[in-house]
Amino acid sequence: MGTLDFLINGFSVALQWHNLLFAFFGVLIGTAVGVLPGIGPMSGVALLIPISSTLTGGLGAEDAAVSSIILLAGVYYGAMYGGSTTSILLNTPGESSSVMTTLDGYQMAKQGRAGAALAISAIGSFIAGLFSLVGLILLAQPLSEIALRFGPPEYFSLMLLGLAAVSGLAGKSMTKALIMTVFGLLLATIGMDNVSGVARFTYDIPVLYNGLEFLTVSVGLFALGEVFKTILHKEANEGTIAKITRIIPTKQDMKDSAGPIARGSLLGFFLGVLPGAGATLASFFSYVMEKKISKNPEKFGKGAIEGVASPETANNAAAGGAMIPLLTLGIPGSGTTAILMGAFIMFNIQPGPLLFEEHPQVAWGLIASMFVGNVMLLILNLPLVRIFAQIIATPPKYLIPLIVAFSVFGVYAVQVTTFDLVLLLACGVVGYFLASNDFPLPPLVLGLVLGPMIENNMRRALTASNGDYMIFLQKPVSAVFLIASLLWLVIPLVLKWKGKKVDITESM
Amino acid sequence: MNKTFDRYASIAFLAIGILFIIESRKITASAYGSEVGPNIFPLGLGLVLVVLSLRLLYETFKYQQTEKRRSSLDYKRFGIIFVAAFVYCYFLEDIGYVLSTFLFLLIGFQTMQQGKIWSSILISGGFSFGVYYLFVEVLKGSLPGLPTWLGLS
Known part of the structure; x- marks a missing residue:
């Protein structure tokens, strides 16, 4: 069967009525998550894992996985759409990847062109979504075929590269990012060792034998961490919401944004495929690039539609591109994809090169549903943008306690232990303190998800080489990955010494 | 950056690293069918964590405390x-x-x-x-x- 047959097959999965429903709810909730300032895509996806697993409880194992992943992926790219709304209307980005949108988006809103700005970011996001999906379809098969030839040493080094990339770019201090990565990897060693069956760091406490559940840790770190921050800092939405008048952009607007959308899609997609870079960086670079090549750069920052089109396109393209390493190599390149990967594993489906062979339903169903979801988002966002703008006005008085209650429900529904609830609260406090002191959290989650796989591959490689650590350098592909990960960590340091500041705030 | 927090955090992570090193030495070093025992990975990571937290501790002595933003927390x-x-x-x-x-x-x-x-x-x-x-x-x-x-x- 060729790619096209698989894709048609995928559509037949995605167009089943319950999957349409899941995709719809996914993008709807995702948009809401993107609009609400308190929750970002990471906490949104983490919070919905338990819900999706209960909703799909009645289906067979593989069907349940497809439907849940469709829902969660919908939340992920829906949040990318929704994030622009608050940036434009309120000058407060809903998540870090739409920070650049505030520069011109809010200015446009002040000039009464909020509708056009919102529409162009929806259109740009739609085109970017389609573009990255085509890329995903074209690259999926060849990439997973290459990855199938990888043995344990290559995999080990590739995963190290993924970790190095994310730590090298996350947060202000690389030392802190690396500490978080190693800490995540260490937490992953708690529990039963699945190679030898030896219990590690469990101290005869029964709940620890299964290890720390990734779901509990990530909901705690991201969702509760954010909530605690909002409570402590008395954050409130001040300022008035700009009025939305005309939604359809003018012909001139469309003409001006065609170029930025095309370039943003391309740039965002490739930055998304690279591990670690992600949507925040993509939106930043594409904005800077548009400003550089523009004939009249002084327009930027004063309500240029190009300044809205390019970052919004790029962050969606990056979100799509980030799915490629996750699906084909089994290596998440960002915090959100790490959480998605955790969801895959929860459903007993291992993302990676074998995904397309063993679970074509899941892989192609997901890809097809992303097409469907993007169309739904465009339809939802253009006429309903006024309604979504109303969500911003949800009083934090109700929102904050409800998020806590929702987290507790979600964790308890899946884990059914009081221990996990206490762990959840503890992770919330730790997450708040770490995040507010520039310790980036995504590397921690990445370490926690990848930890067991890195260890297994390392031990399998070492078993094959009779304990000789040089095997990682003797295999050429593995050596290249190791050198690349070293460079990823060293180059920012060199740039810093040269006085250039590499400062990327916590990426999605 | 908050110097005090970073210093405490580095000491806490140092302690966690040492703890993992000590405790992983108690895990059996051999495993059937595997050349490397279940102790190597946590042991190595513990060592890396110790090195990194020492580095962070050293960094806290180097940089100046920037602004002291004590916005009243609720x-x-x-x-x-x-x-x-x-x-x-x-x-x-x-x-x-x-x-x-x-x-x-x-x-x-x-x-x-x-x-x-x-x-x-x-x-x-x-x-x-x-x-x-x-x-x-x-x-x-x-x-x-x-x-x-x-x-x-």
Whole structure:
């Protein structure tokens, strides 16, 4: 069967009525998550894992996985759409990847062109979504075929590269990012060792034998961490919401944004495929690039539609591109994809090169549903943008306690232990303190998800080489990955010494 | 950057690293069918964590404390909600989902902002009953119901 047959097959999965429903709810909730300032895509996806697993409880194992992943992926790219709304209307980005949108988006809103700005970011996001999906379809098969030839040493080094990339770019201090990565990897060693069956760091406490559940840790770190921050800092939405008048952009607007959308899609997609870079960086670079090549750069920052089109396109393209390493190599390149990967594993489906062979339903169903979801988002966002703008006005008085209650429900529904609830609260406090002191959290989650796989591959490689650590350098592909990960960590340091500041705030 | 926090954090991570090193030495070093025992990975990571936290400790002595932004944090509100959440989690299984969630939400809403007691009661009740009904009755999940000593069930 060729790619096209698989894709048609995928559509037949995605167009089943319950999957349409899941995709719809996914993008709807995702948009809401993107609009609400308190929750970002990471906490949104983490919070919905338990819900999706209960909703799909009645289906067979593989069907349940497809439907849940469709829902969660919908939340992920829906949040990318929704994030622009608050940036434009309120000058407060809903998540870090739409920070650049505030520069011109809010200015446009002040000039009464909020509708056009919102529409162009929806259109740009739609085109970017389609573009990255085509890329995903074209690259999926060849990439997973290459990855199938990888043995344990290559995999080990590739995963190290993924970790190095994310730590090298996350947060202000690389030392802190690396500490978080190693800490995540260490937490992953708690529990039963699945190679030898030896219990590690469990101290005869029964709940620890299964290890720390990734779901509990990530909901705690991201969702509760954010909530605690909002409570402590008395954050409130001040300022008035700009009025939305005309939604359809003018012909001139469309003409001006065609170029930025095309370039943003391309740039965002490739930055998304690279591990670690992600949507925040993509939106930043594409904005800077548009400003550089523009004939009249002084327009930027004063309500240029190009300044809205390019970052919004790029962050969606990056979100799509980030799915490629996750699906084909089994290596998440960002915090959100790490959480998605955790969801895959929860459903007993291992993302990676074998995904397309063993679970074509899941892989192609997901890809097809992303097409469907993007169309739904465009339809939802253009006429309903006024309604979504109303969500911003949800009083934090109700929102904050409800998020806590929702987290507790979600964790308890899946884990059914009081221990996990206490762990959840503890992770919330730790997450708040770490995040507010520039310790980036995504590397921690990445370490926690990848930890067991890195260890297994390392031990399998070492078993094959009779304990000789040089095997990682003797295999050429593995050596290249190791050198690349070293460079990823060293180059920012060199740039810093040269006085250039590499400062990327916590990426999605 | 907050120098004090970074210093404490680096010491805490140093301690965690040392703990993992010491404890991983107690794990058996051999495993059937595997050249490397289950102790190597945590041992190595513990060492890396020690090195990294020493590096962070060293960094805290190097950089100057930047601005001292002590925006007043709302510890009282946080304290009440956190204690309420802890009690909620701890006694969830004893007093049942509906009752505990209702009480937690009510306290939460009123702590966030006092007043509008009726809408608070309505939303808390709606959420706790709604979630319980949907999850237990419709989706056939399992949550601790109403406490038995109420004699209702």
